[in-house]
Amino acid sequence: MTTKVFQYLWLSYIGIYMWFWGVLFVLAIGGWTLQASDWADWLLQEMNETGNWTYGIWAHLEQSPKVFLFVTGILFSVMVMPSLLIYGISRRTCFHAALRKCITVSALFVIIVLSAHMLEWGVARWLNQVYTFRFSTQEVWVHPAYNGVKMYFDMILSFVSGWFIGLAFYHKGWIRGIGLTIFGIAPVIVIGIIAQSEHAYATYGTVLVSIGLLGIYALSLGLLLVWTRRFISRVAIR
Amino acid sequence: MTAPDITMEQMSLKYDSVTALEDITLRLTGDKIYALLGRNGSGKTSMLSVLSSFRPATSGSVKIGTEEVFDNERATLQICFIRDDKNVYEEETAKDALAFAANFRPNWDNAYADRLMNMFQLPYNKRVNTFSRGMKSALGVVMGLASRAPITIFDEAYLGMDAPSRYQFYEEVLRDYIEHPRTIILSTHLIEEVESLFEEVIILDQGKILMHETLEALSQQGVTVTGPAEHVDAIAQGMTALGEKQLGSTKSVTLFGILSPEARESIKQLNLEIEPIGLQDLFVHLTKKQKGV
Numbered sequence: 001m002t003t004k005v006f007q008y009l010w011l012s013y014i015g016i017y018m019w020f021w022g023v024l025f026v027l028a029i030g031g032w033t034l035q036a037s038d039w040a041d042w043l044l045q046e047m048n049e050t051g052n053w054t055y056g057i058w059a060h061l062e063q064s065p066k067v068f069l070f071v072t073g074i075l076f077s078v079m080v081m082p083s084l085l086i087y088g089i090s091r092r093t094c095f096h097a098a099l100r101k102c103i104t105v106s107a108l109f110v111i112i113v114l115s116a117h118m119l120e121w122g123v124a125r126w127l128n129q130v131y132t133f134r135f136s137t138q139e140v141w142v143h144p145a146y147n148g149v150k151m152y153f154d155m156i157l158s159f160v161s162g163w164f165i166g167l168a169f170y171h172k173g174w175i176r177g178i179g180l181t182i183f184g185i186a187p188v189i190v191i192g193i194i195a196q197s198e199h200a201y202a203t204y205g206t207v208l209v210s211i212g213l214l215g216i217y218a219l220s221l222g223l224l225l226v227w228t229r230r231f232i233s234r235v236a237i238r
Numbered sequence: 239m240t241a242p243d244i245t246m247e248q249m250s251l252k253y254d255s256v257t258a259l260e261d262i263t264l265r266l267t268g269d270k271i272y273a274l275l276g277r278n279g280s281g282k283t284s285m286l287s288v289l290s291s292f293r294p295a296t297s298g299s300v301k302i303g304t305e306e307v308f309d310n311e312r313a314t315l316q317i318c319f320i321r322d323d324k325n326v327y328e329e330e331t332a333k334d335a336l337a338f339a340a341n342f343r344p345n346w347d348n349a350y351a352d353r354l355m356n357m358f359q360l361p362y363n364k365r366v367n368t369f370s371r372g373m374k375s376a377l378g379v380v381m382g383l384a385s386r387a388p389i390t391i392f393d394e395a396y397l398g399m400d401a402p403s404r405y406q407f408y409e410e411v412l413r414d415y416i417e418h419p420r421t422i423i424l425s426t427h428l429i430e431e432v433e434s435l436f437e438e439v440i441i442l443d444q445g446k447i448l449m450h451e452t453l454e455a456l457s458q459q460g461v462t463v464t465g466p467a468e469h470v471d472a473i474a475q476g477m478t479a480l481g482e483k484q485l486g487s488t489k490s491v492t493l494f495g496i497l498s499p500e501a502r503e504s505i506k507q508l509n510l511e512i513e514p515i516g517l518q519d520l521f522v523h524l525t526k527k528q529k530g531v
Contacts, residue, residue, distance in 0.1 A: 004342075079327065085292070088311065088318075088342070089342065090309045237287070238324075
């Protein structure tokens with residue numbers, strides 16, 4: 001049954017994903033048009049001293065999939081999960097199917113973002129523009145090999161945070177839901193602070209900070225998933 | 239295939255500090271139509287929610303056959319619980335809702351669902367949130383009946399339907415039950431309308447089982463005796479009077495319990511009127527007394 005629910009979760013979202021990525025690509029095309037026509041100097045403010053664009057459009061858009069996954073995580077708890085449970089699907093199946101979906105959809109999103117990013121970077125170089133291959137959350141460079149992995153964990157964490165927060169409200173009510181939201185978003189904030197801390201990189205180096213961040217991802221994901229599983233195991237359908 | 243028995247043992251349910259169900263012990267044998275009756279707030283929906291694994295019991299056990307129900311797909315996939323709303327995701331069309339049910343309900347009958355959709359004149363391609371209350375109820379009924387779930391539960395599911403649609407539903411329940419026997423539990427306030435369907439009746443009051451009897455046994459448990467007040471009082475002596483009315487010297491007393499042969503003989507000799515009490519009257523009287531109204 002887990003596989004059946006997992007397939008259903010994918011099939012039912014394909015249209016939504018196509019819309020989402022369609023809108024992002026339209027935004028990217030719009031951004032390139034603005035850059036090419038130099039209409040957006042005031043908007044982007046990303047030119048370096050030599051007149052080159054330092055960052056591509058995808059450096060600005062790569063946050064959107066995380067926000068999207070965060071919102072779908074919330075909606076999963078309050079809309080999708082109840083509609084599965086009323087058909088007799090167990091909470092356990094729901095949890096495992098959603099986790100599988102989260103892992104696979106995050107991987108797909110990372111592949112799309114990295115592909116779009118690299119394509120844009122290649123085209124920029126071909127046009128003699130020198131883009132820095134970076135992501136919008138990084139003020140300081142993280143170890144380059146770590147970027148894709150970090151983005152993957154960011155995607156998973158975004159969905160799991162939304163899932164946990166949605167479930168906290170659905171299962172525990174508004175007041176306790178607000179309190180639990182703090183725990184849901186804390187990992188994202190902590191990781192953001194450390195990833196952007198020049199002091200951390202200067203003191204410990206990019207490799208150590210990257211390993212440390214991976215540890216925080218693993219720990220926070222583990223805790224949030226255990227908590228989510230506990231909530232789901234006793235959740236009442238409204 | 240016989241529907242599995244339902245067994246509840248010392249099951250209780252609490253919402254924070256409020257006790258919704260207390261020490262429920264009940265056994266429902268398979269392939270029967272049950273009525274679950276109770277006043278508002280008596281715990282009917284709570285009991286059905288626990289039975290359907292919509293929420294966990296606070297304590298005790300609820301089994302379908304030998305399987306504990308809560309979060310157990312071997313049990314829950316055999317149950318279809320239709321409520322008065324939220325039976326489908328209302329942003330989708332009826333067609334999508336039926337396709338979803340067909341995907342996850344093991345005994346789903348597509349042809350039967352189509353027939354019921356036509357019978358209730360429900361549109362396939364409109365979003366459910368644009369349906370009227372009656373249409374949503376009718377869609378719930380379609381989902382419940384076409385699921386052919388061994389345990390099918392309707393909790394006031396047909397409340398929004400107009401009278402002709404409700405009677406179509408009652409006829410369909412009976413017809414499909416005869417063709418595909420299963421356990422059907424109907425929780426309702428429209429007792430008189432649907433009374434003829436019931437085989438057994440469970441009455442809940444203030445979170446406890448007040449009564450669980452066959453309809454036949456229940457109909458023998460109450461009589462209304464009417465006649466001169468002094469004669470009626472004499473018959474009623476020593477019996478539980480559920481209610482009484484008096485107009486001048488004529489009195490009518492509703493008595494709970496089986497009349498003794500002597501009492502029946504006295505009634506005959508005194509030329510008093512006697513009639514069996516209807517289920518609705520019995521229910522009203524029993525729950526009124528329990529509520530102290």
